[in-house]
Amino acid sequence: MDTAIRDVHEGDLTFSTQPAEAGLELALEQQPGAIIDLVDQSGLKGCGGAGFPTARKWRLAAEQAADRRYVVCNADESEPGAFKDRVILERYPDLVLDGMTIAAWAIGATSGVIYLRGEYAFLRPALDDCIARRRSTGTLGLDVLGRDGFDFDVIIHLGAGAYVCGEESALLESLEGRRGHPRNRPPYPVRSGLHGKPTVVNNVETLAWVPCIISNGAGWFRSLGTAQSPGLKLFSISGDVDRPGVYELPMGTTIAALLDRVGGAGAKAVQVGGAAGICVPAEQFDRALTFEDVTASGAVIVFGPDRDMLQVAENFLEFFVAESCGQCTPCRIGNQRLLEGIRDIRRGQCSTDRLSGLLDLCETMRATSKCGLGQTSPNAFQSIIAAFPGDVVGRSAKSLTWVQEVRS
Ligand SMILES: Cc1cc2nc3c(=O)[nH]c(=O)nc-3n(C[C@H](O)[C@H](O)[C@H](O)COP(=O)(O)O)c2cc1C
Ligand code: SF4
Incomplete structure (x- = not known):
């Protein structure tokens, strides 16, 4: 297992080393089903909290008979203590759009939406520029990268600040212009999502990993992390630490190793997964950050010895x-x-x-x-x-x- 913990401030996240459009170009050379198989082999799980296998979601959406399908990027990020998606959107917007376009190719979608947290409105001009540039270079729009008949475009929809609108069915209600109330499920969005059509809703980070996996191979991602939680994941670290920020960790890293890296000596507890997550006291700091234990959305709030x-x-x-x-x-x-x-x-x-x-x-x-x-x-x-x-x-x-x- 790669034991490196990388710090976004030092600019050395795996995302920084991903060549522009490399994953997208490679993906479009393969059949949609082969891309889903590759994502499946990588073991990529959703980074938005639930850890649902990404390939399974894509396959279900692709299998539905429909005249239209959608890809939605969940950029609502309102879990207290979470800010990794903001950093990804600020620094690596092309990776997210590459991921959305690969998802669209895989499931046969023609339209995509970035549901952007209202408080992140300041990111919108840069994202709009990115989308406009991609349209002019053929990485969005008609016949993406010269691929005959593959049309895909993306719009941005600004949320209005409700935490619940990050829940995927409430998000879809909001996108359709209604109050952001979660829907009864089933049906799940992969069957009946935006405007009743099959829809893949994926977290910003999930989508950003996709082009990296296509470029470096499913085996690369599988070789990192643990058997049940393969790969790398970004964590937002805040609270009583010397070096708060966004860090990339191999899944399976212990809380103790993370605290050591971020300067959290003497912490009495950490809240893993934001407000909706769980509190881990110091005597359990040997627990590993994995989907099957304590990962959730990747927000880690550290509490020093004097906290009530x-x-x-x-x-x-x-x-x-x-x-x-x-x-x-x-x-x-x-x-x-x-x-x-x-x-x-x-x-x-x-x-x-x-x-x-x-x-x-x-x-x-x-x-x-x-x-x-x-x-x-x-x-x-x-x-x-x-x-x-x-x-x-x-x-x-x-x-x-x-x-x-x-x-x-
Ligand atoms: C109250 C609530 C808020 C949520 N907020 C977000 C969010 O801000 N971003 C996100 O990606 N997922 C959020 N989720 C999870 C989504 O419903 C959904 O599982 C996720 O977007 C799927 O993407 P993934 O499979 O790539 O993780 C939230 C869930 C709940 C219940
Ligand atoms: S649907 Fe129910 S559980 Fe979900 S936010 Fe609304 S009141 Fe809470």
Whole structure:
């Protein structure tokens, strides 16, 4: 396994070494099915949080009978602590557009959309220039790179600042001009997505890896990382570290190795996956960053020894209460109840029974919420309570017995 951790500030990410258009040119020399097979062999998984195999998504979209298909680049990036997609769009926009064009070739799409986070409006002029340049050089538009009959163009759609619009079905609703409310699924977007047509929604980083994989070979990506989580991944590192920023890591890197590299000595915990992720206490820093353990969207927030972790949990819950779209009760009411609970815990006014009820509520929210927001919003509450039971006991001065309950 390549053990290098690369820093975007030093400009040495793998993306920096990818020759312009090389992956796209190579891809268009091959049949669409062969490209999907190659991405499959690489083991590339979605970098937007869920880690869904990219090739499987593309194959499903390609298999649908349809007169039109779409490729959507999810550039909503509103997970607290996440900023890697912004850096990719700023520094490597052509790689993202190459990835979208390769996806379009693979599934037979003619139109693409970059759904750009509203707060990233400042990126739009450069992205517009990039798209215009590609149209004039034939890497977008009619007969892309002289490939007869392969027409593909991309537009940019600016979001309006709702976290839930990063969820792919809410994003599609928003693209169609409606309120960004998650849809019932199935059907999934690969069957019925934008305007009811098969649609591949991929994260910015997922798409940027595609041309690198085509250029360097599926075996190259497979040879990095771990068996179940192949390849490299970008992480946004923030919080109590000496060198915050975007880092490229081989999957399987331990949290301890990452902290060593970014100057996070003495950290008491890290939140992996942003507000929707989980809190990992110092005694578990030997855990590896892999899709099967603690990866999610690639946002890592580091908490130094003086941080009040219950305040951190309260802060995350305030975020979820504000960002819940309100469509379903477990999320709309559940997050509010968890917020009230953590506030009472901090005031020393939460009984053991109430805490136990709140932990049950977390499971109910996870099982019954309509979309990933409500299914993952209890993560931080649960993992912080489990990791720092002493903080809770210290405040509530209640029986210690629940500590065993929480941990069991
Ligand atoms: C509340 C919520 C917010 C999300 N925000 C984003 C986002 O900003 N960017 C993103 O790529 N995926 C986000 N996702 C995941 C998407 O729904 C989807 O899984 C992803 O865009 C698929 O791309 P991938 O397969 O390349 O990861 C979010 C999911 C949820 C539930
Ligand atoms: S889980 Fe939350 S964000 Fe998702 S649909 Fe229900 S209320 Fe909306």
